[in-house]
Amino acid sequence: MHFPKLESSNLNPMKKLLLQLTVAAVLIISLTHCQPARQPVTFATLLQDMTELSILSEFPNPEFTCKQFSSYDRRTVAPDQPGWFANGDASWFVREETTQGRREFVMMDAEGPGAIVRFWMTFGSEKAYTGTLRIYIDGNESPEIESPVLKIISGGQLVGEPLSSSSSPKSNYANRGHNLYMPIPYASHIKITYECPAMNPEKHSPSVYYNINYRTYASGTKVTSFTLKDLTTYGAHVSELLRTLGDLTHPVPANSQTLSLADPEISLNPGQKILQEFSGSQAIYELLFKIEAENLPQALRSTVLQCTFDDEKTMWSPIGDFFGTGYQIRNHHTWHTATDSQGMMHSWWVMPFQKSAIVEVVNLGDQPVRLMVAKAVTGKYRWTSRSMHFGGIWREYHAKSTGDWANEKLEDLNFVTLHGQGVYAGDAITMFNTADAWWGEGDEKVYVDGEGFPSHIGTGTEDYIGYAWCRPETFDHFLIAQPDGSGNFHPGMTINMRHRLLDNIPFNTSLKFDLELWHWAATKVNYGVISYWYMKPGGKCMVKPDPEVVKLPVSLKRENLYPPVPDPSGMLEGEYLRVVSLSAGSWEIQTSTTWGWSNNAQIWWMDGGVNGILKAEFEMPSAGEYQITANFTKAVDYGNFKMIINDQPVKKTFIGFSHLPEHPVITEKVSLGRFILNEGINTLQITVTGKQDQAEPRYMVGIDYLQIR
Numbered sequence: 001m002h003f004p005k006l007e008s009s010n011l012n013p014m015k016k017l018l019l020q021l022t023v024a025a026v027l028i029i030s031l032t033h034c035q036p037a038r039q040p041v042t043f044a045t046l047l048q049d050m051t052e053l054s055i056l057s058e059f060p061n062p063e064f065t066c067k068q069f070s071s072y073d074r075r076t077v078a079p080d081q082p083g084w085f086a087n088g089d090a091s092w093f094v095r096e097e098t099t100q101g102r103r104e105f106v107m108m109d110a111e112g113p114g115a116i117v118r119f120w121m122t123f124g125s126e127k128a129y130t131g132t133l134r135i136y137i138d139g140n141e142s143p144e145i146e147s148p149v150l151k152i153i154s155g156g157q158l159v160g161e162p163l164s165s166s167s168s169p170k171s172n173y174a175n176r177g178h179n180l181y182m183p184i185p186y187a188s189h190i191k192i193t194y195e196c197p198a199m200n201p202e203k204h205s206p207s208v209y210y211n212i213n214y215r216t217y218a219s220g221t222k223v224t225s226f227t228l229k230d231l232t233t234y235g236a237h238v239s240e241l242l243r244t245l246g247d248l249t250h251p252v253p254a255n256s257q258t259l260s261l262a263d264p265e266i267s268l269n270p271g272q273k274i275l276q277e278f279s280g281s282q283a284i285y286e287l288l289f290k291i292e293a294e295n296l297p298q299a300l301r302s303t304v305l306q307c308t309f310d311d312e313k314t315m316w317s318p319i320g321d322f323f324g325t326g327y328q329i330r331n332h333h334t335w336h337t338a339t340d341s342q343g344m345m346h347s348w349w350v351m352p353f354q355k356s357a358i359v360e361v362v363n364l365g366d367q368p369v370r371l372m373v374a375k376a377v378t379g380k381y382r383w384t385s386r387s388m389h390f391g392g393i394w395r396e397y398h399a400k401s402t403g404d405w406a407n408e409k410l411e412d413l414n415f416v417t418l419h420g421q422g423v424y425a426g427d428a429i430t431m432f433n434t435a436d437a438w439w440g441e442g443d444e445k446v447y448v449d450g451e452g453f454p455s456h457i458g459t460g461t462e463d464y465i466g467y468a469w470c471r472p473e474t475f476d477h478f479l480i481a482q483p484d485g486s487g488n489f490h491p492g493m494t495i496n497m498r499h500r501l502l503d504n505i506p507f508n509t510s511l512k513f514d515l516e517l518w519h520w521a522a523t524k525v526n527y528g529v530i531s532y533w534y535m536k537p538g539g540k541c542m543v544k545p546d547p548e549v550v551k552l553p554v555s556l557k558r559e560n561l562y563p564p565v566p567d568p569s570g571m572l573e574g575e576y577l578r579v580v581s582l583s584a585g586s587w588e589i590q591t592s593t594t595w596g597w598s599n600n601a602q603i604w605w606m607d608g609g610v611n612g613i614l615k616a617e618f619e620m621p622s623a624g625e626y627q628i629t630a631n632f633t634k635a636v637d638y639g640n641f642k643m644i645i646n647d648q649p650v651k652k653t654f655i656g657f658s659h660l661p662e663h664p665v666i667t668e669k670v671s672l673g674r675f676i677l678n679e680g681i682n683t684l685q686i687t688v689t690g691k692q693d694q695a696e697p698r699y700m701v702g703i704d705y706l707q708i709r
Contacts, residue, residue, distance in 0.1 A: 040222040043230040046115060046183035047241050050501050053251060053285065056425050057350050057534050058386040059506070064215040065448070066117070066505045068456040069094070069108040069192075071210050072443060076457065085410040085516055087441055089459035090124060090207035091199065104134065104193035105201065107210055112138075113223035114216040116184040116192075117502035121153050122177050122468035124207025129174075131196035131208075137186045137225050144227060145184075149194065154178035158231065159238060162245050167467040168475035168482065177468035181479070183502055187225045190214075209459050209468075213503040245478045248333055250348050253285050253379030261359060261374040268303070268369045273362040276376065283352040283381035284359070289319060289345045290373040293365075296343075301327040301554050302365030304547070307390070309353040310537060314391035316545040319361070321394050321530045323347055326430035326495045327554045330483035332476040336426070336499045336532075339483070344373065349425075349532065351390040354383040364550055388422055388534035393543045396430075396528035398552060399561055402439070402519035404600075406593045412445060412514040416531035420539025424505040424513065426479075428497035429461075430528040432555040433487035434562060435521035435601070436588040438470040440488070440496075442516030449509045456505070461515065465496045490588070491558035499532070521591035522600050524561045558589075564618040566708050574603040574631075574703030577616040577684065584612040590702070595633070595665040597704045602633055605686070605701040612688045612699065618706070623679040627709050628672045633702030634658035635665045640692070641701050644685040645675045656701065657692040667704050677708070 039045060041062065049055050071092045075083030094106040123129040133152050134143035151157040154166040159182045166176040184190075198206055217223060231238065243249075261276040268274065278284070293299035300320030307315035320327050323345035324337040331341055338346040351357070359376060363369050381387075393416055403409040415427055424446070433439045440461030445454040458464045462471070465480055472485035472494075479499045487494035505511065513531060555561055559578055566572040575589040585607035593600050605614050620626075628645065638656030642649070650672045658666050688699050 040224050041113070041115065041185055041217065042224040043183065043185055043226050044234050044237055046185060046502060047234065047237050050241060051244050051251070053253065053350050054283070054352070054381065055501070056423060056504055057283070057352050057388055057390065058384070059388060059421065059423070059536065061386060062217050062221040064114070064217045064506065065455075066213060066215055066503060068458070069110070069210075069212040069214070070458050071208065072457045072459055078453070085408055085518060087518065088204060089443065090209050091201065091204035093201070096201055097193065102195055103199070104195050105199060106191060106193050108190065108192040108212050108214070110190055110214060110216065112186045112188045112190065112216070113221050114186055114190065114214055115223070115502075116190070116212060116214050117181075118211070118213035119153060119180040120177055120211045120463060120466055121149065122209045122463065123174070126174070127198040128196065128206035128208050130198070131194055134193045134195070135184065136191040136193070138188045150178060153180045158182055160242050162478045163242065165477060167477060167480065168471060168473040170473035170475065171467075171471045175469045175471050177463065177466050179466050179477075179480075181502070184226045185223050187223045209463060211458050211463060215502075245335065248335060248338075248478060250286075253283075253377075256285060256377055256379035258375055258377050261361070261376055262371050264372065266371050268361065268363040268371065270363055270366050270368070273360055274371070274374070275358055275360040278353070278357040278359075278378060279355065281354050281381060281383045282378050283350050284357065284376050285348065285350055285379050286377035287347040287359075288373055288375040289323070289371070290343045291319065292343070292370045292372055293367055295367060296329070297327045297554050297556060298365055299367065299369045300325065302363065302550050303369050304362045304364055304550060306360045306362065306545075307351065308358040308360075309351065309389040310355050310357075312389060312537060314389050314535070314541070315393075317392055317394035317530050318550050319345070321428065321430055321528060322392065324428050324481065324495065324497050325483060326493060326528075328484070328493060330495055332481040332483040334476060334481050334497065334499055335478045335501070337497070349390055352381045352383060352387055353389065354387070364547055366551075388536050389539075390532075391535055391539070391541060392530055392532045393541050393545070394528065394530040395543055395546060396526060396549050398526055398549055399524050400517065400527050402517055402521065402523050402525060404522050404593065405441075405518060405520065411517055413517050413527065414543070415513040415515060415529050416533070417510070417512045417542040418507065418533060418535065418539060419510050419542060420535045421508050422506070422511075422533055422535030422539055424500070424507070424511055425532040425534060426497070426499035427513070427529055427531045428495065431487055431494045431496070432492070432526040432561070433494065434491050434525060434558045435519070435523040435591055436490050437519065437521035437523075437591055438488060439494075439519045439525060440470060441518035441520065443518075445514045445516070446505060447512040447514075448505060448507045461496070464515070465498045522593075523591070526555050526561070565621070566618070566706070570708045571598070572618055572706040572708055573599050573601065574705050575599070575601045577603055577618055577703070579603075579614065579616050581613075581615045583614070584609050585699070587614065596667060597633075598631070602702045602704045606698060608639070608688045608699050608701065610688055610690055610699070614686045614701070616684045617681050618684065619681055620677045620679060620708075623677060625674055626677050627674050629669060629707040630672055631667050631669045631704040632656065633665060633667055633704060635700070636694075637696035637698035637700050639695065639699035639701065640689045641686050642689055643672065645672070646677065646682050648675050653689055655692060657695040659694060
């Protein structure tokens with residue numbers, strides 16, 4: 001802004017003062033007009049924000065904090081106190097009240113001005129969800145919203161899909177997470193209660209779980225409180241929003257253009273990269289990629305996408321993780337990312353820049369990678385003092401030991417730590433599980449601007465995402481998705497993602513996002529995560545790119561982390577055996593800290609029946625004659641069996657039955673004899689021969705370990 005120089009030396013003092021005051025007034029008016037006027041926050045403006053493409057890329061105006069009420073275990077007090085990883089996260093409330101003779105359990109009580117922006121619940125039984133939810137606004141004695149809880153949260157009584165929904169639709173209704181994304185603004189105060197006739201607050205039963213994300217606006221912000229009439233007044237707005245978010249149709253930016261970042265089907269050899277530079281004040285509104293390689297899973301992990309905006313490198317991630325598909329192509333479609341069965345990957349994260357941008361694709365693997373499609377959609381963007389750069393960082397805790405939950409040998413994993421001013425916009429997890437047990441009991445812990453205790457602390461990883469009860473069924477939704485849940489209960493890969501819109505988390509100086517590593521088994525996992533955010537120029541991500549870890553082979557089988565090879569002492573855990581065929585029944589890796597198994601686990605074959613056969617493999621570093629000893633499990637439902645090692649029969653038939661009431665499961669160490677073993681692969685065959693008369697007819701077989709010397 002430029003003003004002419006004032007030649008005022010010849011003016012008398014009074015005229016000179018009046019002129020100065022006039023200029024000052026003009027300056028104030030001009031500066032005021034440079035900043036957009038703050039409009040009142042209403043139900044309608046919040047709905048509009050949900051489809052405003054650039055909403056996350058501008059620091060909030062009016063400003064607000066985002067925090068969370070939840071049913072987290074209140075024994076969680078401090079990292080140096082017992083209970084930091086306490087897992088009894090059900091039916092904890094702010095307090096109990098008696099209102100007109102009824103017991104109401106207060107879930108949330110907060111001063112305004114503010115707005116509810118995400119409401120998630122799940123329940124442990126029918127008794128738990130047979131209750132009434134009430135939302136009291138601005139101190140009114142009568143609730144503005146009052147109805148059976150599931151009708152409000154996911155039943156569509158207030159608003160339809162996708163703002164009111166449950167996940168996964170493929171799961172039984174009682175096992176779903178129930179989500180309400182309809183905003184509920186309030187001018188001065190809000191209180192949410194739950195009346196559940198069966199509730200015993202001392203026992204925290206029946207199990208009611210909840211996470212409520214809410215905004216608190218800066219003092220003086222004008223907020224128009226929600227009323228049920230808003231659903232009629234703004235009915236057209238609601239219908240249009242539901243259509244847009246349901247169809248996931250993104251508005252096309254004005255004067256947009258699609259640019260190819262590379263020639264079609266260009267091949268990147270190991271160590272090569274392509275880059276595209278952009279200039280001017282604009283934004284990338286969409287990225288489209290498709291890659292091919294002989295080993296596509298490895299290419300999705302070892303091919304890295306990195307972005308630099310206005311000379312600041314703010315985004316670094318394996319290409320598959322960035323687009324929400326991990327290292328295997330898994331279909332999903334959210335507001336921000338999508339992948340289809342043909343391998344096309346989309347991103348709609350808005351990436352603004354004031355002067356310049358560079359998008360790079362780098363092949364850090366050891367094979368050629370073909371870029372079948374590599375495009376960007378760009379368009380105009382008005383850079384202001386509130387504008388922020390898009391950022392993202394991926395990290396993996398590779399071959400991470402999960403600890404011993406029974407003794408609370410647990411830990412918080414850091415997703416990201418950010419220094420600067422910005423908003424946290426979401427994350428996506430790619431987990432490879434190695435045990436027949438749930439890996440995601442861990443709660444999120446988000447610290448904003450140096451908080452000593454997290455303002456966001458939850459009730460479980462799947463609850464943070466928005467589903468429930470560790471269900472493996474796939475789903476996608478406009479802000480959350482589980483494109484793959486096969487690793488939830490068994491060895492395999494799981495992809496979970498949660499993106500944010502109204503529930504973004506602003507920070508002025510720093511943000512630290514931790515999530516507990518809380519697995520039901522003591523095992524090893526690969527725990528990869530990408531975090532997304534927007535920050536003002538100059539902001540710093542304290543997690544640095546790790547090019548070496550993306551070069552590591554991806555895990556497609558349990559043996560990638562637990563190869564069936566004895567350790568230097570000759571110990572081969574039974575759960576490390578590679579099962580190659582099974583004639584009947586089922587097998588899994590059973591874990592327990594109770595029965596005294598080595599490594600707290602065994603390989604467990606159930607219901608094989610008489611003459612059932614299981615074949616497994618193990619590998620030896622060198623050939624020779626070896627003495628083999630085994631530790632087998634015995635219990636009331638275990639059968640009798642014989643074994644063959646490399647076509648060499650074991651002379652003994654093992655009896656698996658045991659009935660000791662004080663010790664229901666025991667192990668017995670047995671010398672199998674001496675055997676010629678090969679360098680490389682060796683075979684182990686188990687055949688069920690029958691059972692003892694007293695044994696229950698499950699014909700189980702359990703191998704704790706083999707000792708090979």
